[in-house]
Amino acid sequence: RPTISVGRARARLGGLRATTLEGPAGAPEAAQHATSVPQSTINLVKNIAGTGVLTLPSGIARLADGGSSSEGALGLAAALLVVFGVANAVGFYLIGEVCERTGAKSYSEAWERTVGPGTAWAPTAASFLLCLTSSVACATVIGDTGADLLAAATGTTFDAVMRDEVLLAVAMTVILPLCLLPSLAPLAGASALGVAGTFVTAGAMLARLWDGSYGPGGAFIDQVKWMPTFVGEGGGIASPAAPLAAAVGAASSLADGGGLPSFPAPSAASVALFVSLISNAYLAHYNAPSFLAEMRPEGGSRLAPFTRTVAGGFTLSGVLFLAVAASGYATFGQASVPYILNNYCTGDPLALLARLGVGLSVLFELPLIERPFRRTAAELCGSSAAADAPAAACASVAVITAIAVSGVPLDFIAAISGSTGGAFLIFTAPALMRLGLARQGADSDPPAGEEAPRWAPGMLALWSAARPLEAWGKRGVFDSRDGDAVPSTDTFEGLGPEASRRMGLRAFGAVGLAVGLLGTMEAVVQL
Numbered sequence: 070r071p072t073i074s075v076g077r078a079r080a081r082l083g084g085l086r087a088t089t090l091e092g093p094a095g096a097p098e099a100a101q102h103a104t105s106v107p108q109s110t111i112n113l114v115k116n117i118a119g120t121g122v123l124t125l126p127s128g129i130a131r132l133a134d135g136g137s138s139s140e141g142a143l144g145l146a147a148a149l150l151v152v153f154g155v156a157n158a159v160g161f162y163l164i165g166e167v168c169e170r171t172g173a174k175s176y177s178e179a180w181e182r183t184v185g186p187g188t189a190w191a192p193t194a195a196s197f198l199l200c201l202t203s204s205v206a207c208a209t210v211i212g213d214t215g216a217d218l219l220a221a222a223t224g225t226t227f228d229a230v231m232r233d234e235v236l237l238a239v240a241m242t243v244i245l246p247l248c249l250l251p252s253l254a255p256l257a258g259a260s261a262l263g264v265a266g267t268f269v270t271a272g273a274m275l276a277r278l279w280d281g282s283y284g285p286g287g288a289f290i291d292q293v294k295w296m297p298t299f300v301g302e303g304g305g306i307a308s309p310a311a312p313l314a315a316a317v318g319a320a321s322s323l324a325d326g327g328g329l330p331s332f333p334a335p336s337a338a339s340v341a342l343f344v345s346l347i348s349n350a351y352l353a354h355y356n357a358p359s360f361l362a363e364m365r366p367e368g369g370s371r372l373a374p375f376t377r378t379v380a381g382g383f384t385l386s387g388v389l390f391l392a393v394a395a396s397g398y399a400t401f402g403q404a405s406v407p408y409i410l411n412n413y414c415t416g417d418p419l420a421l422l423a424r425l426g427v428g429l430s431v432l433f434e435l436p437l438i439e440r441p442f443r444r445t446a447a448e449l450c451g452s453s454a455a456a457d458a459p460a461a462a463c464a465s466v467a468v469i470t471a472i473a474v475s476g477v478p479l480d481f482i483a484a485i486s487g488s489t490g491g492a493f494l495i496f497t498a499p500a501l502m503r504l505g506l507a508r509q510g511a512d513s514d515p516p517a518g519e520e521a522p523r524w525a526p527g528m529l530a531l532w533s534a535a536r537p538l539e540a541w542g543k544r545g546v547f548d549s550r551d552g553d554a555v556p557s558t559d560t561f562e563g564l565g566p567e568a569s570r571r572m573g574l575r576a577f578g579a580v581g582l583a584v585g586l587l588g589t590m591e592a593v594v595q596l
Contacts, residue, residue, distance in 0.1 A: 103365040106374050106381070113353065113360060113382030114389075118267040120210050120431055121350035122390050124483040125150075126397030126405040128343040131480075132335045139299040139402050142335065143395060146343065150391055153344055156496070156580065157351040158383035163499035163577075164357035165375045167506055175358050180498065183505030192498060195490035196355065197449060200442030201469075202486035207435040208473035209482065211244075212236030213408050214428035220415045227294070227415055233474045239432070240470045247436040248462045266426030270410070271389055273419040274396040282417070283400050292414040295404035338594070341587030342484050348584065349487030350390055351383070354494045407480035439465055481592050488588030496581025500574045507571060 104112070125146070133142035164179065173179035180192050216232040223230075282288045283297060290297075360378065364371040397409040406412055410427065413420035443465040447456035455461055 104363050105365055106377050109360055109364060109374075109378040110381035110385070113378055114385050115264045116353040116356055117351055117382065117386040118264045118389060119350070119434070120206060120267075120427065121346070121352070121483050121486075122267065122393045123210075123270070123397075123409050123427070124346050124407055124480045125343075125350060125390060125394035126401065126409045127407045127480045128346040128484075129394060129398040130403050130405045131339045131342055133403060134335075134339065139398075143398055145335070145340075146394060146398070147391060149340070149343060150347060150387060150394060153347045154351060154383055154387040154390070156577075157348065157354075158379050159577070160495040160499045161354050161357050161383070162376060162379050163503050164354055165361040165379070166372060167499070167502045168358045168361050169370070169372050169375075170506060173358065174362060176355055176494070176498075179358065179502055183502040183509070185505075192494065193445065193449065195493045195498070197442070197445040198490035199352070199355075199486055199494070200438055200445055202349075202482050202490070203438045204435060204442050204469045205472045205477070206479060206482045206486070207431045207438060208236065208240070208244075208469050209477070209479050210408060210431045211239055211428065211435070212473060213411055213479075214424045214431070215239055217410070217415055217424050218421070218428065221421050227411070236470065236474060240466060243432065244435055244439075244470075245463065245466050247433070248439050248466055249459060250436070253437055253440065264430075266423075266430040267389065267393075269426045270423040271392045271396070273423040274400065274409075275392055276419055277413070277417070278396045278400050283413075289414045289417055292416060293404075293412065294414075295401065295406065295412060297401045298404050299402040338587050338591035341488070341584050342591040344584050345484040345487035345492070345588030345592065346480065347390075347487070348491040348495055349483040351386065352487065352491045352495065354499070407478045407483075435469075439469065442469075484588055484592040488585045488592065492581040492585035492588070496584065497578045498581075500578030500581070504571060504574050504578075 129142050129146040132145060133139055164176065167173065167179045167183055171179060171182045173182050177189060177192055181189050212232050212235060215235040216230040217227055219235060220227050220230045277283060277289075280287075283290055283293060361371055361375050364374050364378065367373050393409075397412070398405055401409075401412045404412065410420060410424055413423075415421075439462075443461055444453070444456040446465070447453050447461065
């Protein structure tokens, strides 16, 4: 299990999504507690699975806002979840590869050894943004879930409960005392609770889609606040079964190596917004060095088992994400709200169970994210010693709660998280670090025990096959340090292996820049 260290404090957190760039608490300890591939895969799923997945159905609704049908939006969303799930896995692997070849024990150290210490503020700033947005997202979910649970307990409706007052009460009586704890070790069990809550939620959503409780004539259709709506090809009302069939067909086509089915194209900005939500949901890349450090070596290398862990963890998480996104949107369509559980009526017992699981997991996760946010903020302000003061914890919780109470939509928070710090840590920074590694001459062929990771450059080649990038290459984008001439052919295969890899890395980093720019702009416009 990864060890999350924040400043001087170190606590075993069992793979929780605490956002920090620090490394494991010492290599000797990691070696003594080396984990197998199955153990690491389970821990990685724990690390990835979080509340970000609950924003995906509303992201699909954004795809359909530009004139696409519900069928096309869900089919495209399924394809994007598969493609960018693989891309997120590639970014995670690249971080581990850089750490293995440089001996770095943390994300920040890997950056300094490959890119340089002069820009070490960049990953720190990205971590700060992620800590802030993740903390606000947790507080938002706590407020919505608390209001729903209180409404169910008192037999009233969600609108009759004062959601902001519930959040303020929980912040003062539960969240703040937890954030003031000298050690976060007692919260380690929350990782298992968190992933269990997410799987329970997925099961409940699939069950309600299957039994048609929110469809025509369903048991709860008369109690919903937002009536499920589906858009057909010509703008009319579509059958609720059509979107799910399209999603299954698109995912199956990609998995079988086929192309993407033809769907009405949404705007590039709405696609970037949805990809930002995907990146936020998959985000666990700051812990890649910790996972690598605690892998059990095979043949003197940790990259081969690390690659299997990455493939398994992201595959299982992708299946979970597809289940939640497809079932949520196929149930409510264009009526899907940023926090999908709000679509389900208060009196639904399965929804109540899902809310309870998610609420408890997020309640114990928030202190684990608030602490690195507070410490990173103090570090950026040049007063790291003040971060441990009770006044600093009170101020931090107050800022997080105030933003959550302001009513900022959860999908906006998740999109900003994925398009700013997330896009940088997932796409741009790993590409820059890997390019820096190549320029230092540490890009030699891997030992025999590291043959398994060769799938990563192949995936990177998909990005560099884009026409605009081929055009950039013909204009001489490769600098003199690459040592490869610009190809004379019109195909990507005309490049040498090293130039192909570097072109792919540049394209991979450019994906992060494009997602960051377009996703942030669209999120602000939607807000």
